[in-house]
Amino acid sequence: MMSMWGAVRCRLIQTRSAVRKILQQNRAFCSGSSVGIREKLLAFPGGSVELQKLQESGIAVLTVSNPARMNAFSGCMMLELEQRVNELEIWTEGKAVIVQGAAGNFCSGSDLNAVRAIANPHDGMKMCEFMQNTLARLLRLPLISVALVEGRALGGGAELTTACDFRLMTSDAVIQFVHKHMGLVPGWGGAARLVGIIGSRNALKLLSGARKVDPDYGKQMGLVDEVLQCSSGEGKALAHAEHWIAPFIKGPAPVIQAIKKVVVSGRELSLDEALKCERSVFGTVWGGPANLEALASKPKHK
Numbered sequence: 001m002m003s004m005w006g007a008v009r010c011r012l013i014q015t016r017s018a019v020r021k022i023l024q025q026n027r028a029f030c031s032g033s034s035v036g037i038r039e040k041l042l043a044f045p046g047g048s049v050e051l052q053k054l055q056e057s058g059i060a061v062l063t064v065s066n067p068a069r070m071n072a073f074s075g076c077m078m079l080e081l082e083q084r085v086n087e088l089e090i091w092t093e094g095k096a097v098i099v100q101g102a103a104g105n106f107c108s109g110s111d112l113n114a115v116r117a118i119a120n121p122h123d124g125m126k127m128c129e130f131m132q133n134t135l136a137r138l139l140r141l142p143l144i145s146v147a148l149v150e151g152r153a154l155g156g157g158a159e160l161t162t163a164c165d166f167r168l169m170t171s172d173a174v175i176q177f178v179h180k181h182m183g184l185v186p187g188w189g190g191a192a193r194l195v196g197i198i199g200s201r202n203a204l205k206l207l208s209g210a211r212k213v214d215p216d217y218g219k220q221m222g223l224v225d226e227v228l229q230c231s232s233g234e235g236k237a238l239a240h241a242e243h244w245i246a247p248f249i250k251g252p253a254p255v256i257q258a259i260k261k262v263v264v265s266g267r268e269l270s271l272d273e274a275l276k277c278e279r280s281v282f283g284t285v286w287g288g289p290a291n292l293e294a295l296a297s298k299p300k301h302k
């Protein structure tokens with residue numbers, strides 16, 4: 001019979017091979033169909049996507065920054081976002097990522113100057129494919145993700161909020177899927193994710209009404225997890241968000257990452273596949289340091 005450690009090693013190998021498969025798929029996307037659109041996106045500079053990893057807390061802060069255009073995504077920023085997600089995917093000590101916009105605003109979607117220049121269906125679909133891939137990977141990170149919405153999250157910016165596990169809003173913030181006003185529908189995966197978060201009837205109301213979602217309405221329909229007791233641009237929101245997330249990331253990084261992985265598999269896979277993945281992830285923590293330490297301390301969960 002296989003020893004417990006043998007079983008753990010075997011599960012670890014299975015998990016690594018699953019992770020390798022996903023990375024190979026991501027690499028195939030990076031080197032394959034998206035090559036043409038990458039060159040086109042590169043032609044639209046401006047702004048940046050910054051990543052700060054706070055090693056002590058295990059929290060990363062991802063900042064979408066293009067203040068002169070209300071943090072709209074230039075082409076280069078789309079490419080940079082992908083690079084940041086690459087970095088987060090391999091951050092083994094991390095537990096959470098907070099996605100925010102610079103200077104008291106979240107994000108006003110794609111840069112309309114870039115949109116105008118690639119306003120043909122082929123390029124539009126390629127740009128969407130690129131952003132869908134990046135945002136799907138953001139949502140699948142083994143880190144608990146929070147969109148910290150200050151000011152406005154419009155169009156693609158509203159879609160970006162749905163690529164996080166949780167959404168927090170300052171008291172005066174607004175999320176608005178303005179796509180209808182632009183003669184569009186969401187294209188960065190925001191509609192599919194929105195339906196998953198608030199259901200098809202509520203999603204239909206937000207998209208067809210292009211309705212402004214203030215914190216109260218957001219909470220009422222289940223889009224927003226918490227309204228922070230501060231205003232946009234006050235400089236307090238990030239500290240509030242770190243405080244809000246603290247109870248969920250208490251504990252060792254491998255355990256927090258394992259929790260996120262089983263939730264992602266439960267959300268995205270068939271029941272049989274999700275159960276298989278859950279067993280495999282379980283094997284990575286069973287008999288691990290945190291588990292042994294907990295067993296040795298004879299805990300009582302009062």
Ligand SMILES: CCCC(=O)SCCNC(=O)CCNC(=O)[C@H](O)C(C)(C)COP(=O)(O)OP(=O)(O)OC[C@H]1O[C@@H](n2cnc3c(N)ncnc32)[C@H](O)[C@@H]1OP(=O)(O)O
Pocket residue numbers: 068069070072108109110111112113115152154155156157178179182184185186187188
């Ligand atoms: C699949 C993705 C689909 C999409 O994301 S489509 C894009 C959806 N987003 C939009 O349509 C936003 C359009 N912008 C607006 O409605 C307003 O600018 C906004 C954000 C409400 C702010 O209004 P105000 O406070 O009055 O400020 P403002 O209009 O003077 O804006 C300040 C400067 O920012 C610029 N800006 C804002 N959003 C932008 C965008 N998405 N792309 C390019 N530039 C954008 C705006 O043009 C203005 O620049 P400037 O000072 O005139 O040089």
